[in-house]
Amino acid sequence: MVVDTVDEQTNDRLFHALADATRRDIIRRAMRGEHSISDLARSYPMSFAAVQKHVAVLEDAGLISKDPRGREKLVRSNIDTIRTANRLLEEMEALWRDRIDRFEAILEEPEGDI
Amino acid sequence: MPVTNVHKDPENLTMTVTAELEAPVTRVWQLWEDPRQLERWWGPPTYPATMVDHDFTPGGKVHYYMTGPEGDTPRGWWRIISIDAPHRLEFEDGFADENWDPVDDMPTMTVRIDLSEQGDDSTKVTIETVFQSTEAMEQILAMGAEEGMIAAMNQIDEILGAGATAS
Numbered sequence: 001m002v003v004d005t006v007d008e009q010t011n012d013r014l015f016h017a018l019a020d021a022t023r024r025d026i027i028r029r030a031m032r033g034e035h036s037i038s039d040l041a042r043s044y045p046m047s048f049a050a051v052q053k054h055v056a057v058l059e060d061a062g063l064i065s066k067d068p069r070g071r072e073k074l075v076r077s078n079i080d081t082i083r084t085a086n087r088l089l090e091e092m093e094a095l096w097r098d099r100i101d102r103f104e105a106i107l108e109e110p111e112g113d114i
Numbered sequence: 115m116p117v118t119n120v121h122k123d124p125e126n127l128t129m130t131v132t133a134e135l136e137a138p139v140t141r142v143w144q145l146w147e148d149p150r151q152l153e154r155w156w157g158p159p160t161y162p163a164t165m166v167d168h169d170f171t172p173g174g175k176v177h178y179y180m181t182g183p184e185g186d187t188p189r190g191w192w193r194i195i196s197i198d199a200p201h202r203l204e205f206e207d208g209f210a211d212e213n214w215d216p217v218d219d220m221p222t223m224t225v226r227i228d229l230s231e232q233g234d235d236s237t238k239v240t241i242e243t244v245f246q247s248t249e250a251m252e253q254i255l256a257m258g259a260e261e262g263m264i265a266a267m268n269q270i271d272e273i274l275g276a277g278a279t280a281s
Contacts, residue, residue: 003258004234062125085124092129092243093120101117101143102155107137 017061022055030064030077035072036084118238137239139229142237143200146227153178153238156263161188167214172196174204177214194242203227221246240266 018024022044029035029043041051055075058064062082066073119132135142145151149165157163157180167177176192189210196204208222216222230241 082124085127088124088245089122089124089127089129092138093122093131096129096131096241096243098158099155100135102130103133103135103142103239104116104153106145106154107135107141 006054013061014063017063020054020057023058026051026054026058026075026077027063027080030075031079034067034069034074034076036069037075040075049095127247128185128242130240130242132241133239134232135239136235137237138230138235140200142229142239146203147199148174163190170194170197175214177210185240189214203230 005089009019019025025044026040029040037052037055038048038053044051055064055066063078065076065078067076068074116130116133116135118129120135120246121130122128123130134251143232145155147170149168152168153163153165154176156165161180163178163180163184165176169175169177174194176194177189178191179187189212189225190207191203191210191214194203194205194240195262196202199274202223206222206224209217209220211217223246224244226240226242226244226248230240230244
């Protein structure tokens with residue numbers, strides 16, 4: 001069995017971050033362009049501090065990054081980057097799994113028969 | 115299944131796979147050190163590899179080409195960064211031109227191999243691959259790897275709905 005606790009923790013943070021309508025909305029906005037936190041705060045019926053907290057949860061899960069821009073920090077989505085990186089690491093995994101299968105096939109041959 | 119663990123780290127663009135093989139370390143090492151064995155597994159059956167040069171010393175080069183179904187023969191090179199037979203090997207892998215020189219603007223990847231004894235007749239193999247950047251990874255993918263998607267990212271797309279469609 002392949003058990004990867006590091007990945008499990010990452011998933012916990014990820015799905016916790018996504019389990020809130022405001023946070024999902026913040027990601028969707030961030031995927032369309034960069035927004036300052038005060039800009040985002042104007043879109044929701046809640047305090048600046050509350051929006052700031054949501055942004056922190058998303059940042060902790062790696063879904064967004066904050067870029068300093070002048071006096072403000074701009075919120076930017078990491079989703080496309082993560083998606084690309086994950087997909088390509090999946091390709092690498094598949095490539096090496098196939099190679100390891102071929103290792104086995106070669107190693108199973110009798111010695112001197114290679 | 116010989117694969118015992120896989121760890122993918124998207125932030126550091128690193129994929130690490132661990133496997134246990136039923137053979138002594140010295141036998142597993144031959145899979146890399148013997149070019150005739152190396153060419154039997156490096157490329158997939160549709161793109162078998164042919165090793166032209168195989169200098170397994172620090173700074174040494176390995177030159178190979180692969181033969182595709184259409185008769186295309188993309189070329190590649192390795193530069194051996196460090197070698198400690200029969201346990202460790204680190205090399206850079208990249209695309210080569212007609213003179214076996216690295217192709218400009220093409221990404222490279224660093225591969226680290228670690229073989230360790232697990233009892234008399236068993237070897238733990240750890241393979242770590244590191245890409246230079248996501249852009250580099252995209253270029254490698256465009257060179258012919260097939261499509262694939264991580265399950266969690268599909269779920270994120272579903273959770274976010276249409277808003278998650280890449281612009």
